[in-house]
Amino acid sequence: MSDRMRKILESKRDMRQRLAALPFAEKVKLLEQLRDRSRAIAASGLKRQSSHRS
Amino acid sequence: MKATFAVINQMQADGVIGKYAIGGAVGATFYLEPVATLDIYIFVSFQKAGSLLTVSPIYDYLTARGFKAEKEYIIIESWPVQFLPAGNALVEEALALAVETDLEDVRTWVMTAEHLTAIALQIGRTKDHTWILKFIESGTLAPDKLDQILARHGLLAKWEQFGHKFVEGNK
Numbered sequence: 001m002s003d004r005m006r007k008i009l010e011s012k013r014d015m016r017q018r019l020a021a022l023p024f025a026e027k028v029k030l031l032e033q034l035r036d037r038s039r040a041i042a043a044s045g046l047k048r049q050s051s052h053r054s
Numbered sequence: 055m056k057a058t059f060a061v062i063n064q065m066q067a068d069g070v071i072g073k074y075a076i077g078g079a080v081g082a083t084f085y086l087e088p089v090a091t092l093d094i095y096i097f098v099s100f101q102k103a104g105s106l107l108t109v110s111p112i113y114d115y116l117t118a119r120g121f122k123a124e125k126e127y128i129i130i131e132s133w134p135v136q137f138l139p140a141g142n143a144l145v146e147e148a149l150a151l152a153v154e155t156d157l158e159d160v161r162t163w164v165m166t167a168e169h170l171t172a173i174a175l176q177i178g179r180t181k182d183h184t185w186i187l188k189f190i191e192s193g194t195l196a197p198d199k200l201d202q203i204l205a206r207h208g209l210l211a212k213w214e215q216f217g218h219k220f221v222e223g224n225k
Contacts, residue, residue: 019087020192024164025157027088028055031080034090 055080055094056157057131061121062096063161070115072099075152075163077138077170082185084155084164085194093127093134097145097165112137144172144207168200175209175216183220190221 001009019027065071075081078095098112116128127134140146148169155164165173171189174182189195204210 016087016192020085020194024084024155025056027083028080028157030088031083031091032055034088035092038090038092 055131055133056160058094058133058135059157059160059162061116061119061130062135065112065115068115070111071137073149073152073163074098075149075165077148077165077173079185081164081170082167082188084153085167085170086188086192093136095136095138097138097140097149099140099146099149109137109139142176144169144176144203144209147203147206148173166199167194168196168203171195171200172203172207172209175204175212176207178212183216186216187220 019030022030062071062074066074075097076084076094077097078093079089079091080094083089113123113128116130117123122129124134127136129135138145140149148165151169152163152165155162167189171186174185201210204213
């Protein structure tokens with residue numbers, strides 16, 4: 001594995017640990033933001049266009 | 055989501071449901087990093103009508119208060135919520151031992167990480183396996199506690215198979 005890839009994976013792991021350590025109420029707010037974003041993507045039709053291409 | 059749990063708590067206070075606990079992706083988020091989800095799974099002790107478990111009282115209670123049912127969900131304060139019966143001993147135990155927490159002063163209960171893992175193993179879909187791997191990777195599981203749960207509910211062989219297939223194979 002290259003150094004660059006190793007750093008990327010470490011950085012992702014650190015980010016996951018930081019997010020996991022947040023209080024539940026803050027994590028729920030993030031869940032709400034993620035849900036709103038998923039709904040916006042679904043409503044925009046991007047998902048359908050992308051699935052037609054694949 | 056806080057408002058959603060306030061409604062569920064009121065339904066509990068009104069005697070429609072007994073003890074409940076959050077499972078699924080929202081339950082896992084209590085222990086892990088948040089992952090996008092569109093719904094909330096609530097495991098619940100249902101009132102029993104004869105020998106059948108029934109969700110009817112929940113639907114009746116919520117629809118009478120203006121909440122809409124959509125397929126297997128009821129939309130409560132913008133979140134689709136699926137109420138699932140504690141249909142076996144493992145889920146009953148998970149409900150009994152759920153962890154109390156609060157969302158900005160709204161009290162709620164989440165299954166333990168070990169019970170979420172055992173239930174995911176018992177269900178066994180691909181997405182359940184993904185959750186198990188996330189729990190293992192996070193280091194949040196108490197191995198002794200998990201072993202005891204798996205042994206009590208006859209899941210040790212399945213756990214071993216899971217380990218061979220998904221954990222040892224990646225070493």
